[in-house]
Amino acid sequence: MQEDTFILYGSEYSPFSVKVRSYLRYKGIPHVWRPRTRDNMAEFQAHAKLPLIPLLLRPDGTAMQDSTPMIEKLEAEFPSPSILPDEAVSVFMSALIEEYADEWGNKPMFHYRWWRDEDQIAISGALAAASNPSGSEAENKAFAQSLRERMVPRLSFVGSSEQNRETIEQSLEDLLGLLEVHLKGRPYLFGGRPALADFGLFGQLYGCTQQPTTIAILKDYPLVSAWIDRMVDPAAEGAFEPWADLAGTLVPLIRDQVGGLYMPWAVANSQALMQEAPTFTVSLRGCDFTQDTMKYTGRSFMALRKRYQDAGDNGLLEEALIKADCLKPLVSEYW
Numbered sequence: 001m002q003e004d005t006f007i008l009y010g011s012e013y014s015p016f017s018v019k020v021r022s023y024l025r026y027k028g029i030p031h032v033w034r035p036r037t038r039d040n041m042a043e044f045q046a047h048a049k050l051p052l053i054p055l056l057l058r059p060d061g062t063a064m065q066d067s068t069p070m071i072e073k074l075e076a077e078f079p080s081p082s083i084l085p086d087e088a089v090s091v092f093m094s095a096l097i098e099e100y101a102d103e104w105g106n107k108p109m110f111h112y113r114w115w116r117d118e119d120q121i122a123i124s125g126a127l128a129a130a131s132n133p134s135g136s137e138a139e140n141k142a143f144a145q146s147l148r149e150r151m152v153p154r155l156s157f158v159g160s161s162e163q164n165r166e167t168i169e170q171s172l173e174d175l176l177g178l179l180e181v182h183l184k185g186r187p188y189l190f191g192g193r194p195a196l197a198d199f200g201l202f203g204q205l206y207g208c209t210q211q212p213t214t215i216a217i218l219k220d221y222p223l224v225s226a227w228i229d230r231m232v233d234p235a236a237e238g239a240f241e242p243w244a245d246l247a248g249t250l251v252p253l254i255r256d257q258v259g260g261l262y263m264p265w266a267v268a269n270s271q272a273l274m275q276e277a278p279t280f281t282v283s284l285r286g287c288d289f290t291q292d293t294m295k296y297t298g299r300s301f302m303a304l305r306k307r308y309q310d311a312g313d314n315g316l317l318e319e320a321l322i323k324a325d326c327l328k329p330l331v332s333e334y335w
């Protein structure tokens, strides 16, 4: 291995891992993809502060975890080709979509993985084989069963429940419909090359190509499916497009998914954190949505608000955020 090589510990089944893997590939950063398995678990644990993938080991032996700050840091060190569009309004919208993808887009991905029997069986089998490649068939059958028993109760962590099922499932259909329209005539969300938003959203939607129910859903969205394939190893095909050309189909997507779902949900989560409430309920699309309070989302939402403050006065951005029903949660005092 060359001296400048990074090692990325991840899994084909981890949306945040494939997000970073596609980023490293696009940037041409020398790296080795190391699926975390039972065999290399001790090696992974020696570097991990948190039991989470992705973990990126730098050539100097220091480790990084958490995909968003990881990409931000790498972007400063490896500026070209940039994943930041040319206009400030697009840079912020890209960060906004990435935050939505990580925190809301993860819900349908995880929900569909572990909600129905046929998906539970398919994904637990695939996960067992990937995590224990040297295991026998019988051993991995038992392993798959234990993974299934462990993961299904975790549905509640992302808010997946009978009460919230329709909101979560409809949100994926709505996202895919809006994305299909936006991707007509452009290879990436912001034009001819991938932006931060593409990497974040890709991770979650790639996860939707791995279990029968979402595989069937994706069949109705050929342009989205082609974009997912493209994002596995993305290449620049042209320049970023001007915001003025993107807005017509991107603002409706942001308004529906970020303004209509992520924002009210993230605000209610932050209010619950302030009140130290273990769960919260928020009305989304006219239905009550109840879930456990999430500390991580509380932090990432505050980081998004700070990012907006740091963006400074920008009339175009403000106008776009108003149109997307996103401005108020970014500037109001909720606590």
Ligand SMILES: N[C@@H](CCC(=O)N[C@@H](CS)C(=O)NCC(=O)O)C(=O)O
Pocket: 013, 014, 015, 016, 017, 051, 052, 053, 054, 065, 066, 067, 068, 102
């Ligand atoms: N915010 C973190 C989330 C990482 C995360 O949730 N990773 C999941 C897999 S996608 C994980 O490692 N879960 C525990 C496990 O798989 O052992 C990031 O962006 O990297």
